[in-house]
Structure formats: C-alpha cells, structure tokens
Amino acid sequence: MHKNIEIKNIEKSYGEFQILDNFNLTIPRDKIMCIVGSSGCGKSTILNIVSGLVKPDSGDISNIDDKLISYVFQEPRLLLWKSAKDNLKYVLKGKIDEKNLDEYVEDWLDNVGLSDYKDFYPRQMSGGMMQRLALARAFAMPSNLLLMDEPFKGLDAPLRHKMIELLQRLWENDKKTIIFVTHDIQEALLIGHRVVALSGRPAEVLDNIKLNMPIKDRKIGCTKLNRIQGTLYELIEKGSLGVNNCKIKDKYCPPIGFDTINKNMFNYH
Amino acid sequence: MLKKIDKKMIVLSTTTFLIIWQIASMVYPIVVVPSPRSVILKVFIYLFEKEFYEDLGITLFRGAVAYIIALVVGILIAFLIRYSEILRKIIYPYLMALQVIPRISWILLAMIWFPLNSTIVIFIIVVTIIPIISLNTLDGLYNIDYSLIEMAKIFNVPKVEMVKGIIIPSIAPSIFSGMKVALGTTWKTVVMAELLTVQTGIGARLSYAKAAFATDHIMALTFYIVIVGLIFQGLLTLLKNHFERWKMDA
Ligand SMILES: Nc1ncnc2c1ncn2[C@@H]1O[C@H](COP(=O)(O)OP(=O)(O)OP(=O)(O)O)[C@@H](O)[C@H]1O
C-alpha cells in the first residue's frame, strides 16, 4: 500500500530566479491531480523534481521511492531513428512479456489512432501524431506514477476529447497516481480529482480544489464545471499578474466559496 | 529521359577530353604528355600483371590496418575527452596541434624513428587521420540530445540499451562523416608515404615510374588509385545509408 506523495519545503532556483520557494504539495495516491498555472511558473520544474530528473536545492519528497514512473514530457522526446512501433518497444522491452509485446504495442498504437502509422519514423509524422506516440509510450509503460506535461497540446478538439476519454478509461481500469499539468482549465476539470492552481514566480499553491464528481460523469459544457472554470481563470489571472506572494491568496482565495455552487462536488483542501 | 541526356553528355565530354589530350600529346614530348593510347594500354597491361595485384594488395593492407587502428583509437580518444575533464585538458591541445602538423614532417620524422617497412606507412596514416576521427566523433558526442537520455532513465531502459539505442545512433552521423574524410585522406596518404619511404606498394611503383620518366605508367597507376578510392567511398556511403535509413523518404 503506498501513501500520498508529500512534497515538502522544496526550494529551487535557476541562477538568480527563485522558481520554487518553500513549496509544499500533497499528491493523493491513486488519484488524478491536475496542475494549472501560467506559463513559466514552474509546472514542468515540479514534475522534473518529482520524477527525480531535477534535484531541488533543498527540501524533500517522501513516499516516492517505490514508484514506477512513466512520463509524457512537454516535448515528445522520440527516437528519430526508430519507427513508431520501435519507439514503444524500446522502452517496453523487458517489461512486457516478450511474446505479447508486438500485440501490446499495436494495441496502444491503435488506442491513440496510429495503427496505420506503426512503421512511420517521427520525421514522417505531424506534431500531433508525435505527441500521440509519446502518449502511447507513457500509457503503455507499466507504472504506478504517471506524469503528464501538457500531454494533449497540438491536438484538434475531437482528438483531444478522445485522448481525455482514453486517459479516463486508463485510470478507471488501472487506478494509479497521475499528475497532469495543463494550461487548459476545462481539461483539468474534466479529468482531475484535484485541481491545483499555481501562482507566478515563485510558484505558490493559489488553490487546491477537490472535485468529487465521478470522472465518467463529467462532460464539456456542464454548468457546474463551467462555473468553477470561471472562478479558476480569475484566480490564475490574478495570481500571475506579478504580485505573487501569499497576500494574493489571503485577498482572493478564501472567500470564493465554491461550496455555494455544489457542496458535494468539491471542498477546500 | 534525363538518363538519356546524361549518357549523351558523358560520351560527349569524354570524347572532347580524349581529343584535346590526343592533340596535346602530339604537340608536347611523350614524357610530358603521353598519348591516350599508351596510357590506356598500360591500364590494360596492369590488369594482367600478377605483381601489380600484389602491390595493390600490400597498399590496401597498410591502408586498412592504419584506418582501423585510427578509427578505434580516435573514437576512444573522443570518449575520453568527452567524459573526463582532466583528460580533455591534457589531450585536446595535442589533437588540435596534430591536425595542423604537415604530413611531410611526419614522413621525415618517421623515416628517422622507424625501420623502412609497413610500420612506417601505417604510423604516418594513423597520426594523420586520428584527429579527423576524434574531432568528428567529439562533435557527435557533444550533440547527443540529453533529453532522450533522461527519457530512457525515467522509463528504466537498461544502460546497454541506452548506448545501443540512443548514444550510437546519435553519434553515428558524425562518425560517418569523419570516416568519409579519413578514408580519402588514408588513401592519398598511403600512396604518398609509400612513395617516399618503402619499396613495395602502389606508391613505390609510382616512385619507380617517376625515376624512369614513365609518365604513361604514372597516369595508369593514378587511374587505378582513383578507381579503388572511389570504390571504397561508395562502399562507405552504402554502409552509411544503411545506418541512416530513417532519414530517407518513405
Ligand atoms: N534548465 C533551466 N535553466 C534555467 N532556467 C530554467 C531551466 N528550466 C526552467 N527554467 C526556468 O524556470 C522557470 C519555470 O520553468 P518551467 O519549465 O517549470 O515552467 P512551466 O510552468 O512548465 O511553463 P510552461 O507552461 O510554459 O511550460 C522558467 O522561468 C524558466 O525560465
């Protein structure tokens, strides 16, 4: 049984820029946590710290040691010299039973709509196709922690919707911890058990909302989601205007009162 | 259609060349410009001369041994420089210096240092092409996309697979371009070193031909040197294309 991942007192600066200053966040286990925030606020940095790729200057992360990680990076990070199929096989070799590997890989390519392109090299693909290949790779990888950095960018609306459904299905079948970074608040509200809004530099948690509505019931355009969406927009906009310390939180956050919309749907953290 | 025109052009330019050559050979003494006929004849004569093949074999052997030694050592040096800061500081300046030392200085020094046999020829080639291989490999090593290594680490790809799947394909294009330049240099250097230092091989044959003022032989030998050089360049290009299939259009 693994516990929640606790990010505690993380500090990280690049040169003179303090990206994270005493940053704390609890990532609930086996749930989907969405992180929204303005560009450059440190979302990718947080994922990189959680994954272990970037060392924080100080602070620590607990309950991460036993995690098998899978990652959709902000860029596709594909091997240009391997075909779509071989890109998946490259990371899955030794993790999936050898005799089922081909079938497994083809199923995943099919899931992201790339079954006709399995022998294509990345340079023969469009940006969105490469992104879907990176998605298939991350989904196919057996893991208990899935990190996703703006995974659906560059996809048209119907495809995006399909990918959201795919992620929802994936999670329903195999409940794992997912951290999902996005700019799209609507997307976050469709798939997050929690939505965390970050301020600009240094990144602070402006709000941490728990959404109890079952993921499969969430639909684009439903009024409840729309109203939260509006409030979140406002929050992030204010948080990223530059005045980015706790005062913002004191001023704007507590009284927003989501629970007036629907008490059962979410509550404050 | 284009091919037809190409063929016509080749025939036309060759004929023009031969005519001009023929006229020149009639104007100048035979030592300066031998006739096309005599050169072509020598080319044919070599085809049936057992000793010629032996010399060609010796030259190829020296070139191949030197090329392989320089390839292995050159790539090794590049890795040492890339992954050790201290070794980089020590070796890199020498590599740069090696690159500008004239071949002829090496030949003279080697004649003083070594007995006049294959060793001397191999030595000269090795020192000439090591910097070419090393610097090109180094270029590739510096251009490895680190984000791919990170990806492989996250996905728990074993180290061996990282080398096979990422490092080698990333540096292969640079190594190939180094190998290509080095191949041409090897072939030219082996002939020159032989000419100046030893009594066997195609280079030595050139030296004898020159002593006898046999200009037609020099030209016929040069013809073979060019042909063999081109064949090897072609083989290397085939190998490179095989490795870089992914760059081709579907
Ligand atoms: N390797 C690095 N060296 C120096 N600065 C960096 C580095 N990586 C990130 N930064 C800086 O850290 C800040 C946060 O970057 P990060 O990539 O985490 O932002 P982000 O929230 O993911 O933005 P986006 O939504 O645009 O992807 C940026 O201001 C960036 O300039």
Ligand SMILES: [Mg+2]
């Ligand atoms: Mg980012």
